[in-house]
Amino acid sequence: MRPVSEKGAKEKATMDAVAQLQRQLVDYTASLFHEGYLDDQFNQLRQLQDESNPDFVVEVVTLYFEDSERLLNELTKALQQQSIDFKKVDAQVHQFKGSSSSIGAQRVQKVCIAFRNCCEEQNIEGCNIFLQQVKHEYTLVKSKLETLFKLDQQILAARVDPGSHVIRFLQA
Amino acid sequence: MTLNQQFCEMNLSDGKGSMSSVSSVVSSAGWRAADVVADNQFPAGLRVLVVDDDTTCLLVLEKTLRACQYEVTKCNRAEIALSLLREKKNGYDIVLSDVHMPDMDGFKLLEHIGLEMDLPVIMMSVDAGKDVVMKGVTHGACDYLIKPVRIEALKNIWQHVVRKRKNEWKDLEQSGSIEDGDRPQKQAEDADYSSSVNEGNWRNSKKRKDEEEEVEERDDSSTLKKPRVVWSVELHQQFVAAVNQLGIDKAVPKKILELMNVPGLTRENVASHLQKYRLYLRRLSGVSQHQPNLSNSYINPHEATFGPMASLNGLDYQTLSVTAQLPAQSLATLQAAGFGRSNTNPGVSMPLVDQRNLFSFENPKLRFGDGQQQQMSSNKQMNLLHGIPTTMETKQLANLHHSAQSFGTMNMQVNAHGGQRSQSNSFLMQMGQPQSRGQILSETSGEKVLRLPSTMEQPILSSGLAGGVLSRNGIGQNGRAAGYPPVSQTSATLNLPINHAAEFPSNSFPIRSTPGICNLTSKGAFQEEDNSDIKGSAGFIPSYDIFTDLQQHKTHGWELQNVGLTFDPSQLSNSRQTNIDATSLVLDSQGFSSSQSGRNGNASVVNKSLYSAGVGTQLVNAENVGQRLNNLHVDNSIRVKAERVPDPSCPTTLFPEQFGQEDLMSALLRQQQGSMGPAENEFDFDGYSMDNIPV
Numbered sequence: 001m002r003p004v005s006e007k008g009a010k011e012k013a014t015m016d017a018v019a020q021l022q023r024q025l026v027d028y029t030a031s032l033f034h035e036g037y038l039d040d041q042f043n044q045l046r047q048l049q050d051e052s053n054p055d056f057v058v059e060v061v062t063l064y065f066e067d068s069e070r071l072l073n074e075l076t077k078a079l080q081q082q083s084i085d086f087k088k089v090d091a092q093v094h095q096f097k098g099s100s101s102s103i104g105a106q107r108v109q110k111v112c113i114a115f116r117n118c119c120e121e122q123n124i125e126g127c128n129i130f131l132q133q134v135k136h137e138y139t140l141v142k143s144k145l146e147t148l149f150k151l152d153q154q155i156l157a158a159r160v161d162p163g164s165h166v167i168r169f170l171q172a
Numbered sequence: 173m174t175l176n177q178q179f180c181e182m183n184l185s186d187g188k189g190s191m192s193s194v195s196s197v198v199s200s201a202g203w204r205a206a207d208v209v210a211d212n213q214f215p216a217g218l219r220v221l222v223v224d225d226d227t228t229c230l231l232v233l234e235k236t237l238r239a240c241q242y243e244v245t246k247c248n249r250a251e252i253a254l255s256l257l258r259e260k261k262n263g264y265d266i267v268l269s270d271v272h273m274p275d276m277d278g279f280k281l282l283e284h285i286g287l288e289m290d291l292p293v294i295m296m297s298v299d300a301g302k303d304v305v306m307k308g309v310t311h312g313a314c315d316y317l318i319k320p321v322r323i324e325a326l327k328n329i330w331q332h333v334v335r336k337r338k339n340e341w342k343d344l345e346q347s348g349s350i351e352d353g354d355r356p357q358k359q360a361e362d363a364d365y366s367s368s369v370n371e372g373n374w375r376n377s378k379k380r381k382d383e384e385e386e387v388e389e390r391d392d393s394s395t396l397k398k399p400r401v402v403w404s405v406e407l408h409q410q411f412v413a414a415v416n417q418l419g420i421d422k423a424v425p426k427k428i429l430e431l432m433n434v435p436g437l438t439r440e441n442v443a444s445h446l447q448k449y450r451l452y453l454r455r456l457s458g459v460s461q462h463q464p465n466l467s468n469s470y471i472n473p474h475e476a477t478f479g480p481m482a483s484l485n486g487l488d489y490q491t492l493s494v495t496a497q498l499p500a501q502s503l504a505t506l507q508a509a510g511f512g513r514s515n516t517n518p519g520v521s522m523p524l525v526d527q528r529n530l531f532s533f534e535n536p537k538l539r540f541g542d543g544q545q546q547q548m549s550s551n552k553q554m555n556l557l558h559g560i561p562t563t564m565e566t567k568q569l570a571n572l573h574h575s576a577q578s579f580g581t582m583n584m585q586v587n588a589h590g591g592q593r594s595q596s597n598s599f600l601m602q603m604g605q606p607q608s609r610g611q612i613l614s615e616t617s618g619e620k621v622l623r624l625p626s627t628m629e630q631p632i633l634s635s636g637l638a639g640g641v642l643s644r645n646g647i648g649q650n651g652r653a654a655g656y657p658p659v660s661q662t663s664a665t666l667n668l669p670i671n672h673a674a675e676f677p678s679n680s681f682p683i684r685s686t687p688g689i690c691n692l693t694s695k696g697a698f699q700e701e702d703n704s705d706i707k708g709s710a711g712f713i714p715s716y717d718i719f720t721d722l723q724q725h726k727t728h729g730w731e732l733q734n735v736g737l738t739f740d741p742s743q744l745s746n747s748r749q750t751n752i753d754a755t756s757l758v759l760d761s762q763g764f765s766s767s768q769s770g771r772n773g774n775a776s777v778v779n780k781s782l783y784s785a786g787v788g789t790q791l792v793n794a795e796n797v798g799q800r801l802n803n804l805h806v807d808n809s810i811r812v813k814a815e816r817v818p819d820p821s822c823p824t825t826l827f828p829e830q831f832g833q834e835d836l837m838s839a840l841l842r843q844q845q846g847s848m849g850p851a852e853n854e855f856d857f858d859g860y861s862m863d864n865i866p867v
Binding site: 045047048059060064067091094097098099101102103104 | 235236298320323
């Protein structure tokens with residue numbers, strides 16, 4: 001990002017910054033798709049966003065984060081039990097798979113599939129491995145999405161108040 | 173009267189939640205013809221109910237559906253969804269449900285909806301396995317979507333709504349609108365339909381229905397729109413009775429319609445309901461074969477009593493109970509009896525839970541899995557009425573079934589069944605069957621109405637007693653009742669605590685409850701619950717009532733108020749038919765059991781218990797129903813049946829009313845043959861003493 005050096009050319013800088021941010025956003029998003037973190041379902045979500053619901057994507061994804069964290073905690077607990085209830089674990093993984101698929105978190109979804117297989121086989125070790133993996137993937141996609149949102153917000157902010165936000169951002 | 177009106181009339185139920193028998197939900201719940209395809213705006217505004225326990229998915233779905241311009245209601249629990257649907261019948265056009273939900277299996281919900289509301293349901297899951305998808309198919313889902321659900325997929329869901337309406341419409345047309353009373357039976361789409369609706373029967377039900385008129389004129393112009401018939405317990409019982417009467421294999425919508433004689437009901441309604449019923453039966457039997465399986469099973473008294481049911485084990489019971497609405501206890505007993513199990517639990521109110529669903533065939537089945545106990549909450553009773561005489565003792569069920577099966581021979585069967593009415597199931601069976609029985613009887617006698625013994629003054633609590641218990645007021649008189657397979661009106665009569673079998677007095681059969689009784693339009697009384705749907709149905713109700721009562725309580729004792737059998741005097745006045753209906757209902761329930769045994773035996777069995785007056789209360793199953801039966805004055809003997817759940821003769825008739833009905837029918841027929849009057853008595857279900865039924 002081109003650092004804004006002259007305060008005087010704030011406007012231009014702002015515009016440039018905004019443009020840059022936008023480019024960044026586009027590139028970043030593209031990379032997420034490319035790397036498989038997100039799939040087309042995410043695009044659907046974006047398409048669903050409109051004036052009547054301008055924060056839809058953020059809303060849904062935030063909800064997903066909340067649900068997922070809770071679910072992952074439960075999963076962890078369930079697998080720590082003396083006698084593991086595989087059916088329950090499987091149901092939870094299934095649910096996690098469902099919600100991940102609804103926002104387009106592709107890699108998470110894929111790990112869930114493998115995770116479920118272990119549940120069916122009642123493979124404790126396998127389950128634990130996949131639990132770790134799913135947590136990992138989840139964390140990854142979470143941070144990436146958060147970055148994405150931030151970028152988005154910055155662009156919005158830049159448009160609204162080009163001076164302050166953009167500059168602050170750029171300076172960050 | 174327009175179809176709608178007729179439908180409205182048919183809905184007797186108090187409209188509360190209960191599925192009014194043929195509620196003409198016309199206007200397809202808000203879909204006006206104009207909205208239908210014809211309208212440019214369609215499918216915008218389609219009222220969708222989406223159910224998913226995952227909040228993220230739910231939110232995404234909601235948004236996606238909104239993007240399709242649908243009117244969306246979301247909920248994350250199946251129970252809530254069901255209550256939403258029940259509250260606002262016709263408030264939704266289509267339902268989308270997730271398969272895996274913690275509080276209730278998506279398929280179960282599917283069944284519920286299919287039976288109660290007959291709405292198209294689309295299943296969704298992130299799981300795309302063939303088995304799961306197949307399950308969706310067998311449970312009646314109209315589509316299965318894989319998550320994440322894309323908007324393109326949702327954009328087309330309206331087709332299911334349209335298709336359904338269209339079919340219904342067509343059926344309606346075909347069956348000769350009620351309004352006309354008799355529209356010339358149409359051009360049978362289905363070749364088999366032949367019938368001519370029975371005006372007389374309709375009248376009865378019509379009267380009842382008059383009170384509730386839900387009119388929503390259906391738009392003729394819209395082929396898609398058609399009043400949605402709500403299959404109340406009563407109605408269902410009538411239906412089952414009719415089917416049993418005709419024999420499951422021969423049951424064609426036209427004839428069923430005629431037998432049922434429910435004003436405002438179209439052949440199409442019957443056809444689609446029949447389809448569901450068949451599906452249900454199939455599931456019960458655990459095979460996808462056609463129903464004959466069921467009948468077979470029924471015929472084996474005791475063994476699985478429910479033949480097919482047996483396979484379901486437990487599940488069936490529930491189903492049966494549900495359908496039969498046998499009092500939980502009866503159901504339990506029936507089930508126990510039927511399944512050869514030790515009483516499962518008297519309290520089990522057989523999965524009456526689904527009673528509400530007329531067809532809760534499926535549900536009940538599932539329920540069984542849960543443990544029969546599913547006490548079917550009164551609401552659920554309705555399902556029982558469906559003729560699944562759950563409580564019917566196996567024998568009876570068998571009998572009934574038997575009778576149901578061979579509708580043609582029902583008459584005979586009835587007699588034969590007399591012996592067995594294993595009541596509780598019979599009741600259930602009866603419930604379903606009675607109707608058929610009644611119909612058969614009436615047919616045989618020329619009267620459509622089940623001529624339940626004139627003595628039926630008392631509303632035969634359809635609770636199961638219906639079968640024999642149908643307290644046909646005069647049942648005692650006829651000894652003939654014996655002929656009736658314990659019509660366990662199981663469905664309706666079952667409500668009556670079978671124990672009360674004694675209650676089924678020959679005379680006071682609160683036939684009402686037997687929805688099964690065809691003509692007994694006691695339906696009105698039934699309604700306590702949704703099961704009363706049948707209420708509207710002429711006469712059906714009694715038997716269902718029983719079941720409903722089971723849960724509901726309503727007709728405690730044999731007052732199955734609405735149970736088809738309600739042999740209310742007024743109903744009686746309708747014609748003896750009512751009596752007969754009651755009888756048939758009763759018989760049915762009883763018959764179920766008897767059907768199994770081949771009948772007379774059952775009938776008598778049932779009758780005996782039921783008919784105090786020596787009328788074999790077929791209510792054997794009534795025992796279960798006993799409670800309700802109390803009112804019915806069924807002979808104690810009969811009641812005994814109720815108590816004794818494991819009535820060997822009567823397989824816990826979880827069998828759908830068909831069985832019972834057959835027995836009933838036969839009993840009725842026998843009686844009728846003897847004399848219309850007496851026959852009525854017999855069928856008063858006082859106790860379907862089948863053997864007594866002097867044909």
